[in-house]
Amino acid sequence: MSNLPVEPEFQQAYNELVSTLENSTLFQKNPEYRTALKVVSIPERVVQFRVVWEDDKGELQVNRGYRVQFNSALGPYKGGLRFHPTVNLSILKFLGFEQIFKNALTGLMMGGGKGGADFDPKGKSDGEIRRFCVSFMRELSRHIGADTDVPAGDIGVSGREIGWMFGTYRAARNSFEGVLTGKGLSWGGSLIRPEATGYGLVYYVQHMLEYAGHGTFEGKRVALSGSGNVAQYAALKLIELGATVVSLSDSKGAIVAKDGGYVTPADIAAIADLKVDRKALTEFSVEDGRFTYIEGARPWVHVGQVDVALPCATQNEVSGEEAKALIAAGAKFIAEGSNMGCTQEAIDIFEADRVAKKGSKEAVWYAPGKASNAGGVAVSGLEMAQNSQRLAWTQEEVDNKLKDIMKNAFENGLNTAKEYVETAEGELPSLVAGSNIAGFVKVARAMHDQGDWWSKL
Incomplete structure (x- = not known):
């Protein structure tokens, strides 16, 4: 990927994945997966927009907003929104790239994406943050939906900000749907999501x-x-x-x-x-x-x-x-x-x-x-399922499902490492290699079946 622009965080995430794939037997057994790697490493879509808002002095302020819609082979794009002054495309691409394989490991129907803005909530009044959220969502609402892209919170975006953005989406689209996760319990949120x-x-x-x-x-x-x-x-x-x-x-x-x-x-x-x-x-x-x-x-x-x-x-x-x-x-x-x-x-x-x-x-x-750390997006996926059914599960039900998802993620990485990575007798398998390979293979196979890349598997 030497032709990439200078994106150090994304390059690091990409190199970390590739190093474990290269050091396993995956490409030896399935050389066609090298083609899948080329395809999966480029986002399906990157949305960048300006966010214009008014501070408490009545002065105009402007920030950069983003949504990286990286991969939808397993389901709607899914990943958080981060409001922090360090936000840039490299960071969001790294987070979105990681999210693809993290979401695959949950076993739920979710693609990978990430978004946010270089807005700093620190030092801002509640009114300023609310006005920023409204302006941000007015633009982002054109690109997301319950069956398209379902953002969540991340650094700088708590349940309060999710509420303001959900209200803006609902008004702009005249649609009450499970388009954001981390919502309040009385309007579509899930128990155990904050935890x-x-x-x-x-x-x-x-x-x-x-x-x-x-x-x-x-x-x-x-x-x-x-x-x-x-x-x-x-x-x-x-x-x-x-x-x-x-x-x-x-x-x-x-x-x-x-x-x-x-x-x-x-x-x-x-x-x-x-x-x-x-x-x-x-x-x-x-x-x-x-x-x-x-x-x-x-x-x-x-x-x-x-x-x-x-x-x-x-x-x-x-x-x-x-x-x-x-x-x-x-x-x-x-x-x-x-x-x-x-x-x-x-x-x-x-x-x-x-x-x-x-x-x-x-x-x-x-x-x-x-x-x-896949538990957060796992319960976001469970929130999406509850929204689709127009019902709410008990705390015990959600917690038990979370425990099962984390157990399956552990065992999937463990068993995949045993299959593709040489491990000496008594040696603990590499969870980083096993998790990378398991997530990558699941996404690559789905992309292949849908025609995103082609080879005789």
Whole structure:
């Protein structure tokens, strides 16, 4: 893909997929899949538009809006909307590309896409954010629909923003339909949706622990990054399962539990309140001094001994040096709650440790976000199903379906790795290779059957 424009994030995501496909027997057994790779790596459609809105001073402001409709072979385009000043086409293409294969691993009928705007909600009033959402959706509404493209929330887009955009879509199209997910419960939303990514991450890692012979989360020390929706609900589920959570973070710095300290549900509630008000962890404090705040840092080199590390903030938040520090700290399980949370160097270090310590309980096992954080989009898919049937499932029904989806995603990646990747006796299979291959093959076969590329399979 040397003829690509400068798109570093997308290039990284593409290279990560290709490296695992090349290092497996997939292309040896099925050389025609190289053609499928060329096709699937180019979006079906990229929509870019201007968003003009008025600030509280009555002055005109303008931002760039995007929707990358990457692949619809398995169903309507599905993926979140991100409002953040760093949003650009490279980031949205990387996220949309990952989303294709993540959605495939859920087993649900969803294609892959991503969108958003370079709008920064921080420092904006509620009125300014609402006016931006209305202007953004007036344009985006021309390109989406319940059977075409179903966006969700992402960074900077909570249930409140989904509500404003849904109302704008409904008025513009005169249609009440399941066109956005993450909706309010009284108007088409699903129970467990806010919790789904964090819960699903923990359910996935449970299977890793059990398969590798490390039991349950009971008594395990877990380092988390992030302090938004994913990290909050992952932390709450971990605590419920008996784990000790020792860190959280945001873009300004990290809080790390001191000796004997740990994060409590009350701490998470206090942090959630801060985040609703768009405040940083610098404003979080506890009277008993259980935490150290480290400005400008991620938690990984500061957490001490841990069993599990779950990056839940943003892309590339675990470097090669931090990967080494986590291994030295005793971490055996690393799973991404964020998309592409680990750099390629970090992944290579984790994978090398897994291979070097084959058959040993000391081996590190890494899970990629396209598998381990698929719970959010999985419950979005369940919300779409409920909308199509004009009914709502109970919390228990949705949670059980989520558990099944995460179990299937784990087993699919595991078994595919055993089929296509050479694995020594006793060695833990590569979940990153298995997940990449499983997702890619499912999408490639659907595209082939629909004539998007052709070969005698």
